[in-house]
Amino acid sequence: MIESLIYFSPYLIMLIAILILMFGEHEEDEHYRCFRFSRIMLLTSLVLAVIFYNKPPILGFSIGNRYTLIFECMLYSGSLILLYLSRKWFAAMHRPAYLFCGSLFITLLFGNLLVASIDLRLSSACAIMLMFNNYLMLRYSDVQKESNTRTRIYFALILGGTFLLLGATLYIWQMCGMTDYEKIRLYLEFEKDDTHTYITIIMLILPFLFLLGLAPLHFGQTETLSKTFLPVFTYFMLLPTIAVWGGFIHLNISVLPPIAAYLQTFYVSIALLxxxxxxxxxxxxxxxxxxxxxxxxxxxxxxxxxxxxxxxxxxxxxxxxxxxxxxxxxxxxxxxxxxxxxxxxxxxxxxxxxxxxxxxxxxxxxxxxxxxxxxxxxxxxxxxxxxxxxxxxxxxxxxxxxxxxxxxxxxxxxxxxxxxxxxxxxxxxxxxxxxxxxxxxxxxxxxxxxxxxxxxxxxxxxxxxxxxxxxx
Amino acid sequence: MTELLLILLIIPLLGNMFVLFAKKNDTNAFYVAIFTIAANIAVVLRLLPPTVVNSAIPPENYTYHWLSNAGIDLVFGADTFSLLLLLSVYLSLLIGMIGLLASQRKSKALLLLTLYFMWNITGFLTARDMFSFYIFFAGMVLPLFMLVEMFGSVHKTSVLYVFFSLGLVGALLLLTATLIIYRFNHGNVELSEIALVSIPKYAAMVVWISICLAFLSRIPIWPFHHWFAVINTGTKNPLVYIVVNLIPLTGLYGFMRFWQLTVPESVVTFLPIITAFGVITMLFAALIGISFKDFLPKLFSYSAVYYLLFLLCTVLLDAQYEKNIAFSLFIFLIVNATLTVLDLWSENACAESRCDYRGILAYMPRLSKIFTFFVLVAVGLPISSMFWNNFVLISALFKINFVAGIGIMSAITLICMSVMYELFIMRNLKTIGSAVAVEDISERQSAFFMAIIVLLFLSFFDPLWFVLS
Structure with a gap:
C-alpha cells in the first residue's frame, strides 16, 4: 500500500495542488504566490515522476515506462514554460490566476493518467475530464461573454463526446467483461469482423479526434480559440495536444492492432480532410x-x-x-x-x-x-x-x-x-x-x-x- | 583540406552572429560583413590550387554524419568549377557591399540577410549529395524573399507573392525528387552516383521533370521570366540587385550538376523544347532590352540573355566544356555586379546634382573609364577570358544546332549593341543641357575597381592566373 502511494505521489501532489488552487481561499492579487506555489508543486511532481518512471501497474490501472516518461516530461515542460510566460500578464491585468493554474494541474493530472492508462474506464474518464477542463478554460477566458454561442456549441460537442465515450466503454465492458487493454485486445482478435464492434471502436475514437481538433470536429476549437487570451491559447496549442496524442497512441498500440487494417482507411480520410x-x-x-x-x-x-x-x-x-x-x-x-x-x-x-x-x-x-x-x-x-x-x-x-x-x-x-x-x-x-x-x-x-x-x-x-x- | 570546407561554411554563420550583436546605426556590422566575405575569398583561394593542379583526381570530400540511422550523411566537396563560382559570387557580393550608400551600410537586416544568403549559396555550391543540395537550395528562399521585400522597392504585392510562391514551388519540386531518389536508394545518394540508382521508368520521369522544373523556376526563361524582370527592374539597392541576379546561377548550377549525370532518354526527348524556349526567350529579352531607356533594365536583359546562353551550353554541350562555362560565368558575374554598382552610383550622382542621366559619364571621368572597360568586357571584346570562352562555347553550339546558333548569336548581338548604345548615350556630353558639378567616385573606390580590371584583363592570358601553383 505504502509502495503504491509512493509511486502514486506525483499524481497526489497534483491532486493536492488542484484542491488548494481551486477550492482554497485566496486574495485576488496574490498572483506571484499562486504562480510560485504552482511552480514548486509542478517541479516536485516532475522530479518524482522521473524517479518513479518505471513504476509497476498502480491498482491495475496505469503503467510507467520510457514511453510514458517522454510524454510526461513534455507535459511538465510545457506547463512550466506556460506558467513562466503567463505570470506577468496575470499580475499586470490583475486577473485571478488560481483557476488558470488549477486547470493546468487538472490537465497535467488527467493527461499523465491518460498516457499511462492501461484500462479503458480510466482512459475514458481522463478524456472526459480533459474535455470538461478545456471547456472550463474557455469559459474562464471568455470574461466579456463575447463568444457565448461558440462556447455553447463547444459544450454540446463535449456532451456528445462524453456520451460516445461512456457508451463505447459500457458496451465493451458488457461484451468483454473486462476493461483492461490486454483483455480488450484479445476480445478484438476474435470479434474484429463484427460491425457492432467496429462502430463501438469508432465511437471510442471520435472524442479523441475531437480533442485533437481534427476535421470535421475541429470547428468547436478553431472558432472558440479565436476569442481567448494568449495564455489559454498557448495552453490549447500545447498541453491537451500532448496528453491526448500520448493516450491515443497508447490506445492504438495496445488495444486496436487487431482492427488496425479497418481503421487505417478511416484515419487516412480524417487526416487528409x-x-x-x-x-x-x-x-x-x-x-x-x-x-x-x-x-x-x-x-x-x-x-x-x-x-x-x-x-x-x-x-x-x-x-x-x-x-x-x-x-x-x-x-x-x-x-x-x-x-x-x-x-x-x-x-x-x-x-x-x-x-x-x-x-x-x-x-x-x-x-x-x-x-x-x-x-x-x-x-x-x-x-x-x-x-x-x-x-x-x-x-x-x-x-x-x-x-x-x-x-x-x-x-x-x-x-x-x-x-x-x-x-x-x-x-x-x-x-x-x-x-x-x-x-x-x-x-x-x-x-x-x-x-x-x-x-x-x-x-x-x-x-x-x-x-x-x-x-x- | 576538408577542414577548410567546413571553415568556408562556418565563417558566414559567425559573421551573421557578429552582425546580429553589432551596435545599431553604426558601420561596425558593415565592416564585419566585408571581413566575412574577404575571409571566405581567402579560404577559396587556398582551396583552389590543389583542385587545379590535380584536376584529374576527384577532390576530397567532407562528410557530416547527420542522420545515420536514416542513411543521411551530408557530403561537401569542391572542384575547380564550384570554387570558381564561389569566388565570383563572393566578389560580386563584395562589389555590392562597396556599392552601398552610407545610409544603407547601417542596415543590419540587409547585412544579416545577405550573409545568410551567402551561407546558403556556399552550402549549395559545395554540396555533393542530394540532401544537402536540397537543403541549401530551399534555404535560399527565405533570405531572397526578405531582401526583395524589405529593400527591393517592389510595391506590387501580387508580384512578391508570385515570386515567393515560385521559390517555394521550386523547393517542393526538388524535395519530391529527393524523396523519390531516397526511397529507391534506401538512403541519401551522392550527386555523382545518382545515375547508378535504379528507379522505375515512371518514377524516373517524375524525378527528372521535378528537377528540371525546380531549376527552370530560377532561370529567367519563359514563363518565369516576367517575375524576374519586375523584381530586377524595381530594385535600386545594389546589393539586393546583385543577390537577385544570382538566383539564375543556382538554377544553372543545378543543371550543371544533374544534366551531365546521364539524364534518361525520356527526358532528353524534351531537349528540343527547352532549346526552343531558351532561344526564343533570349531573342525576346534582347529585343525588350533595346526598348528600355535606362542602363539597368538593359543590364537585366543582358544578364537574362547570357544566363540562357549558359543554360543552353549546359544542356546541349558535353562535359568537356564545363570549364569554359565556368571561366565565362566567373567573368560574367563580376562584370554584371560591377556595372550594377557603377550605374546606380551614376544615377545617384545625377539625383544629387539634379542633372540629366544622359551624358552623366562625361562629368565623372574616373567612373567613366571603369564603366567603359566593363561594358567592353560585357559585350565580349578581347580584353578578358570571356572572349575566348564565349567563342569556344558559341562555336560548339553552332556545330550542334545551326539554327539555334543563329538565334543565340542574333540575341547576343542585339543585346550587346543595345548596351553599347546606352554607353554612348551616357558618355555623350551633347545631351547635357547645362554644365553641372557632379561628384566623381573616390580614389579608393577607383583603386578597388582598377584591381578588378587587372584581374579580368590578366584572365585574357590565363583564366586562372591568380591561382598559385
Whole structure:
C-alpha cells in the first residue's frame, strides 16, 4: 500500500495542488504566490515522476515506462514554460490566476493518467475530464461573454463526446467483461469482423479526434480559440495536444492492432480532410489565433496520416514531426507573448502591422519559427516534414505525398500574409516593452532547435529507442 | 583540406552572429560583413590550387554524419568549377557591399540577410549529395524573399507573392525528387552516383521533370521570366540587385550538376523544347532590352540573355566544356555586379546634382573609364577570358544546332549593341543641357575597381592566373 502511494505521489501532489488552487481561499492579487506555489508543486511532481518512471501497474490501472516518461516530461515542460510566460500578464491585468493554474494541474493530472492508462474506464474518464477542463478554460477566458454561442456549441460537442465515450466503454465492458487493454485486445482478435464492434471502436475514437481538433470536429476549437487570451491559447496549442496524442497512441498500440487494417482507411480520410481544411482555413483568417488554430488542424492531420499504421517506424516518424511542430508552436506563442499593447496581447493581424520595425528580434524569431513549421530547411521543422513525407514515400503513398506538398504551398500563403503584415507594412501600433523572460524563452527554444538541426540523432534515434518500449 | 570546407561554411554563420550583436546605426556590422566575405575569398583561394593542379583526381570530400540511422550523411566537396563560382559570387557580393550608400551600410537586416544568403549559396555550391543540395537550395528562399521585400522597392504585392510562391514551388519540386531518389536508394545518394540508382521508368520521369522544373523556376526563361524582370527592374539597392541576379546561377548550377549525370532518354526527348524556349526567350529579352531607356533594365536583359546562353551550353554541350562555362560565368558575374554598382552610383550622382542621366559619364571621368572597360568586357571584346570562352562555347553550339546558333548569336548581338548604345548615350556630353558639378567616385573606390580590371584583363592570358601553383 505504502509502495503504491509512493509511486502514486506525483499524481497526489497534483491532486493536492488542484484542491488548494481551486477550492482554497485566496486574495485576488496574490498572483506571484499562486504562480510560485504552482511552480514548486509542478517541479516536485516532475522530479518524482522521473524517479518513479518505471513504476509497476498502480491498482491495475496505469503503467510507467520510457514511453510514458517522454510524454510526461513534455507535459511538465510545457506547463512550466506556460506558467513562466503567463505570470506577468496575470499580475499586470490583475486577473485571478488560481483557476488558470488549477486547470493546468487538472490537465497535467488527467493527461499523465491518460498516457499511462492501461484500462479503458480510466482512459475514458481522463478524456472526459480533459474535455470538461478545456471547456472550463474557455469559459474562464471568455470574461466579456463575447463568444457565448461558440462556447455553447463547444459544450454540446463535449456532451456528445462524453456520451460516445461512456457508451463505447459500457458496451465493451458488457461484451468483454473486462476493461483492461490486454483483455480488450484479445476480445478484438476474435470479434474484429463484427460491425457492432467496429462502430463501438469508432465511437471510442471520435472524442479523441475531437480533442485533437481534427476535421470535421475541429470547428468547436478553431472558432472558440479565436476569442481567448494568449495564455489559454498557448495552453490549447500545447498541453491537451500532448496528453491526448500520448493516450491515443497508447490506445492504438495496445488495444486496436487487431482492427488496425479497418481503421487505417478511416484515419487516412480524417487526416487528409484535416490537412486540407487546416491549410485552407489558415489562409482565410484575419485573427492570428485562428490562423494558428487552423494550422494545428493541418499539423494534427499530418501526424495522424503518418501514424495511421501505428508501427514502430510510423511512431518514430510521427513523433519527430510532433516534437518539432510543438517546439515551433511554442516558439511562436513565446513571440506572441512579447508583442503587447497597453498590457494586452494582440490577436488581429492588423494589430501586428510593422512589428518588425519596433521589435526586430522577436519578429525575426517568429519568422524562423513559422518557416520551421512550414518545414523549410535548414530549420528543425524540415526534419519533421522529412520524417512525415518520407514515410509516405516509403509506403508508396505518392498521391498523398503530392497532396501534402500542395497543401504545404497553401499554408505557405497563409504564413506569407503574416510575414507581410509583420515586415512590409508601416508600423502603426506602439508595442509594449517585452520583458527579458520572453527573450530568454525564445532564445532557449532557438537553441533547442539548433541542437535538433545539428544533432538530429537525439530525436530520431535516442528518443525512438525510448518510444519502442511501447511495443515490448 | 576538408577542414577548410567546413571553415568556408562556418565563417558566414559567425559573421551573421557578429552582425546580429553589432551596435545599431553604426558601420561596425558593415565592416564585419566585408571581413566575412574577404575571409571566405581567402579560404577559396587556398582551396583552389590543389583542385587545379590535380584536376584529374576527384577532390576530397567532407562528410557530416547527420542522420545515420536514416542513411543521411551530408557530403561537401569542391572542384575547380564550384570554387570558381564561389569566388565570383563572393566578389560580386563584395562589389555590392562597396556599392552601398552610407545610409544603407547601417542596415543590419540587409547585412544579416545577405550573409545568410551567402551561407546558403556556399552550402549549395559545395554540396555533393542530394540532401544537402536540397537543403541549401530551399534555404535560399527565405533570405531572397526578405531582401526583395524589405529593400527591393517592389510595391506590387501580387508580384512578391508570385515570386515567393515560385521559390517555394521550386523547393517542393526538388524535395519530391529527393524523396523519390531516397526511397529507391534506401538512403541519401551522392550527386555523382545518382545515375547508378535504379528507379522505375515512371518514377524516373517524375524525378527528372521535378528537377528540371525546380531549376527552370530560377532561370529567367519563359514563363518565369516576367517575375524576374519586375523584381530586377524595381530594385535600386545594389546589393539586393546583385543577390537577385544570382538566383539564375543556382538554377544553372543545378543543371550543371544533374544534366551531365546521364539524364534518361525520356527526358532528353524534351531537349528540343527547352532549346526552343531558351532561344526564343533570349531573342525576346534582347529585343525588350533595346526598348528600355535606362542602363539597368538593359543590364537585366543582358544578364537574362547570357544566363540562357549558359543554360543552353549546359544542356546541349558535353562535359568537356564545363570549364569554359565556368571561366565565362566567373567573368560574367563580376562584370554584371560591377556595372550594377557603377550605374546606380551614376544615377545617384545625377539625383544629387539634379542633372540629366544622359551624358552623366562625361562629368565623372574616373567612373567613366571603369564603366567603359566593363561594358567592353560585357559585350565580349578581347580584353578578358570571356572572349575566348564565349567563342569556344558559341562555336560548339553552332556545330550542334545551326539554327539555334543563329538565334543565340542574333540575341547576343542585339543585346550587346543595345548596351553599347546606352554607353554612348551616357558618355555623350551633347545631351547635357547645362554644365553641372557632379561628384566623381573616390580614389579608393577607383583603386578597388582598377584591381578588378587587372584581374579580368590578366584572365585574357590565363583564366586562372591568380591561382598559385
Amino acid at each position: 484535416s490537412v486540407g481544411v487546416g491549410a485552407i482555413g489558415a489562409c482565410g483568417g484575419q485573427n492570428v489565433y485562428k490562423i494558428f488554430s487552423y494550422f494545428a488542424v493541418y499539423g494534427s492531420g499530418i501526424i495522424l496520416l503518418t501514424l495511421r499504421r501505428f508501427t514502430p517506424n510510423a511512431l518514430n516518424s510521427g513523433f519527430v514531426y510532433m516534437f518539432v511542430y510543438l517546439l515551433a508552436i511554442l516558439g511562436i506563442c513565446s513571440c506572441l507573448f512579447g508583442l503587447k499593447k497597453k498590457g494586452e496581447y494582440l490577436f488581429m493581424l492588423t494589430e501586428f502591422e510593422g512589428a518588425a520595425q519596433k521589435r526586430p528580434y522577436i519578429t525575426a524569431m517568429m519568422l524562423v519559427f513559422m518557416f520551421s513549421l512550414l518545414g523549410m530547411p535548414p530549420l528543425s521543422g524540415f526534419l519533421g516534414l522529412f520524417s512525415a513525407l518520407n514515410y509516405q514515400a516509403l509506403h508508396h503513398h505518392f498521391y498523398q505525398l503530392i497532396y501534402l506538398l500542395i497543401m504545404m504551398l497553401v499554408v505557405g500563403y497563409a504564413f506569407l500574409q503574416i510575414m507581410r503584415t509583420l515586415y512590409f507594412i508601416e508600423h502603426k501600433t506602439a508595442f509594449d516593452r517585452a520583458d527579458s523572460g520572453i527573450y530568454t524563452a525564445i532564445f532557449l527554444n532557438a537553441i533547442l532547435m539548433l541542437i535538433i538541426v545539428l544533432k538530429p540523432q537525439f530525436l530520431a534515434e535516442n528518443i525512438y529507442q525510448m518510444l519502442e518500449s511501447m511495443f515490448q
